[in-house]
Amino acid sequence: DAMVIQNPRYQVTQFGKPVTLSCSQTLNHNVMYWYQQKSSQAPKLLFHYYDKDFNNEADTPDNFQSRRPNTSFCFLDIRSPGLGDAAMYLCATSRPGQTYQETQYFGPGTRLLVL
Amino acid sequence: AQRVTQPEKLLSVFKGAPVELKCNYSYSGSPELFWYVQYSRQRLQLLLRHISRESIKGFTADLNKGETSFHLKKPFAQEEDSAMYYCALGASGAGSYQLTFGKGTKLSVIP
Numbered sequence: 001d002a003m004v005i006q007n008p009r010y011q012v013t014q015f016g017k018p019v020t021l022s023c024s025q026t027l028n029h030n031v032m033y034w035y036q037q038k039s040s041q042a043p044k045l046l047f048h049y050y051d052k053d054f055n056n057e058a059d060t061p062d063n064f065q066s067r068r069p070n071t072s073f074c075f076l077d078i079r080s081p082g083l084g085d086a087a088m089y090l091c092a093t094s095r096p097g098q099t100y101q102e103t104q105y106f107g108p109g110t111r112l113l114v115l
Numbered sequence: 116a117q118r119v120t121q122p123e124k125l126l127s128v129f130k131g132a133p134v135e136l137k138c139n140y141s142y143s144g145s146p147e148l149f150w151y152v153q154y155s156r157q158r159l160q161l162l163l164r165h166i167s168r169e170s171i172k173g174f175t176a177d178l179n180k181g182e183t184s185f186h187l188k189k190p191f192a193q194e195e196d197s198a199m200y201y202c203a204l205g206a207s208g209a210g211s212y213q214l215t216f217g218k219g220t221k222l223s224v225i226p
Binding site for chain 2: 004031033040041042043044045048090092094096102103104105106107108109
């Protein structure tokens with residue numbers, strides 16, 4: 001009964017080669033988030049979508065882009081991965097307006113390795 | 116700016132001993148605090164929120180605005196409590212709710 005699904009779980013890419021990570025949800029939540037988590041660091045919010053409205057964090061590098069073609073899917077595109085982009089990438093969802101609207105539901109994460 | 120500090124990277128306790136995971140925050144508005152937990156090979160999930168004043172799996176956390184703290188406590192640790200614990204500060208912005216996480220504390224319960 002997976003609710004937030006991330007594929008693949010592990011992704012290896014080459015320095016400078018574009019890569020896309022995917023997230024899907026079965027919860028029908030309005031909001032989808034992408035976090036980056038480096039080793040021993042806090043999850044850091046990159047951006048989020050509220051329905052189709054995209055909200056970028058001020059310090060998210062331009063190298064990171066996102067797409068949300070429909071409610072269920074959201075993609076993270078890294079245009080030219082650098083070695084410093086190696087991290088765990090977490091997708092999360094939430095549904096404003098519900099009781100406990102602030103609860104975020106996380107996927108298992110995709111670990112990105114850049115060679 | 117919002118900030119969450121978890122001073123301990125690793126906390127080891129014996130089974131049956133009390134546990135306290137520390138969390139301090141910095142926020143100019145009215146804070147909403149959460150504890151998220153990640154068990155081995157599982158996804159990050161909500162443990163408890165200060166608004167609910169609930170006890171989940173024997174854990175409680177009280178928001179102390181004077182000390183800007185939201186420490187997580189359990190009187191008797193169990194082996195199954197071994198996990199990574201993240202304190203998070205929530206705020207509404209850009210039409211949705213956003214979380215600022217601490218770096219996490221790894222709890223290890225020794226049998």
